Amino acid sequence: MSAATVPKALDHSHHLSDLARARESSPLKSLIKYMGKPGIISLGGGFPHPGYFPFDSISANVCAPDAFPLHDAPEGTRTNASHGVADVQKYGGDINLASALQYTLAMGIAPLRTFIRDFTTRVFEPAYADFVTYTHAGNTDAARWSIIVDTLFNPGQGYFTEEFTYPSAQATAVPHGVKPVPIKIDAQGLSAEDLRRVCVGWDEAAHGGMKRPHVLYTVPVGHNPCGTTMGAERKKSIYDICVEYDIIIxxxxxxxxxxxxxxxxxxxxxxxxxxxxxxxxxxxxxKLAPSFLKFDYQGRVIRLDSFSKTIAPGARLGWYTCSPLFAERFERQAETSTQNPNGFGQALVAALLTQQWKGVDGYLRWLRGLRAQYTIRRDFTIDAFARMFVLTPREEGDTTSTVLVASSSKDSKPLFEFVPPVGGMFIWMKLHLSSHPAHPSTPTEVDELERSIWVDLAENGLLVTPGWYFNAAELKGQGHFRISFSYSDEKEMVKAIAIFARVIKAAFGDNEE
Known part of the structure; x- marks a missing residue:
């Protein structure tokens, strides 16, 4: 039967659940048509550089396809193999493949669980005794934020988050009828002052009958997309507010x-x-900013860690740290969704951490090296901007955060600004659209101009991530672009920033050399 004569499937959309109908396509669908464009440079993704993956190669001793006989062996000559059982060997030391590759506990294999517990105790120093750690599949989906949404929210509720925030977190919550409530950010991330202001003045009627949110979702270090990092003082202030208003972090x-x-x-x-x-x-x-766990004496913090940025995204591994109550509920849900994280990934990562790297100290040495490499990448990228623009420092309200304002020359109008990140992979740029010849004055005009400049960049061979992809609630992009410095090599980065400079200067009518 040829394809031309085979009927098409019927439209069964009336069988879809309300949840399935509520899922929306990615706001980045407008990028797709540029993805395959020859010569396009993408600074839009948040990918770790593959040169920083610790596995040079992976191999395994495997059974031959005829390892098992097709018939039972005669009495007295039977072996494990003749009974259809292979001798599964240990993957070095304590990593037993017979366990790792089997259906197993949602909390993960024992050697990895032990390492994670020891690492969390030493590095994050939780401020209460009975915290629980266990592994998850390292993604936004069912293993992590989605389980939290199912566990902590009912439809019609909301959660506090930065005014620009991780889009997949939003996309996960919205179909469940759970909406983000934006809190302002500054050079150190989510504003404690604004969080308190919103909590004090919460008006259910003004929010469509929504009760004040009882959950805060935040990416406090190397924030995606804003690149900001919260220090100890800011985290302590936010934690105290969350204690006062009974908010889970x-x-x-x-x-x-x-x-x-x-x-x-x-x-x-x-x-x-x-x-x-x-x-x-x-x-x-x-030297690292402490985790919220260090201030958490009540067990109200649910911390999500991942090996995706420090070992490899394909490992699909991370872990929770939380109170026994939340851990038990998350485990029950994982048992009927993701089950255990993938066994191959657990075996490889556990062997890497506990055997090749000899435990916590070895992993810390690896992390120090990664920190150095991403610092070099950040510096090279900002230095490249400094060669194409005049970058003038401007102090924010505190002395720890400096904004760099970019112009074509020392006396020309400002074109954009950004806070040099002290963590993560991203530079979050705010265009000075008030300097643009069009002088946009309404949110719609600002949004349209941002989109126009973004298209010009893409048409000239450079993809950056537009601000509207990250907006929480009803905010627009407000003239922002996110640029990643984690992936491109130096030659490609120089070319990308040259394109950026040419397009931005032309857009603002500022071509002064």
Whole structure:
């Protein structure tokens, strides 16, 4: 029967659930037509560089396809193989493939669970005794944020989050009837002052009958997309507000170990200015912003960690740290959804951490190296902008955060600004659209101009991620672009920033050399 004579499937859309109908396509669908364009440079993805994956190659000793006989062996000559049973060997040390590749506990295999518990205790220092750690499949889907949505929310409720936030978290919650409630951000991330303002002034009627949210979702380090990092003082302030208003904190922290030293412009550096540090493991940890767990004496923080940015996304592994109550509920749901995380990934990562790298200290040394590499990438990228624009520092309200304002020359109008990130993979740029000849004055005009400039960049061979992809609630992009420095090599990055400079200067009518 040829394809031309085979009937098409009927439309069975009337069988779809309300949840399935509520799912929307990705807001990045407008990027798709540019993806395959020859020569296109993409700074839009948040991918770790594959050169930083710790596996040079992977191999396994496998059974031959005829390992098992097709008939029973005569009495007295039977072996394991003749009974259809192969001798499964250990993958080194304590990593038993017979266990790792079997249906197993949702919490993960024992060697990996032990490592994670020890690592969490030493690095994050939870402030209560009975915290629980266990593995998940390292993704936004059922293993992580989706389980939290199912566990903590009823339809019609909302959650606090940054005014620009991780889009997959939003896309997961919206079909469940759970909406984001945006909180303002500044150079250090989510604003404690604005969180308190919203909590104090919450008006159910003004929010369509929604009760004040009882969950805060935040990416506190190397924020996606804003690149901001919360320090200890900010986290303590936010935690205290959450205690006062009984709010659960979901700390989604995949970029935690990619924290970096503050950026210095080339003219501000001296020969003695270190671009990376060579400290030992304990000094390295002392320089990192603490987790919310360090302030959590009530068990109200659900921390999400991932190996995706530090080992490899394909490992599909991460872990929760939370109270026994939440852990038990998450485990019950995992048992009927993802079950256990993938066994091959668990075996490989557990062997890497516990045997090849000899435990927590070895992993910390690896993390120190990654931190140095991403710092070098960040510095190279901002230095490239400094060659194409004049970058003028502007202090924010605190002394720890500096905004760099870009113009064509020292005396020309500002074109865009950004806070040099001290963590993660992203630079979050805010265009100075008030300097644009069109002088947009309404949110719609700003949104249309942002989209127009984004299209010009794409047509000229550069993909960046537009701000509207990340907006929470009804916000527009407000003239923002996210640029990733994690993936492209130096030659490609220089070319990309040259395209960016040419398009932005032309758009603003500012071609002064």
């Amino acid at each position: 979901v700390e989604d922290d995949p970029y935690y170990f990619l924290q970096q030293e503050p950026y210095a412009l080339p003219q501000q550096r001296t020969a003695s200015t270190p671009t990376t540090d060579a400290v030992d493991g304990e000094a390295f940890l002392s």
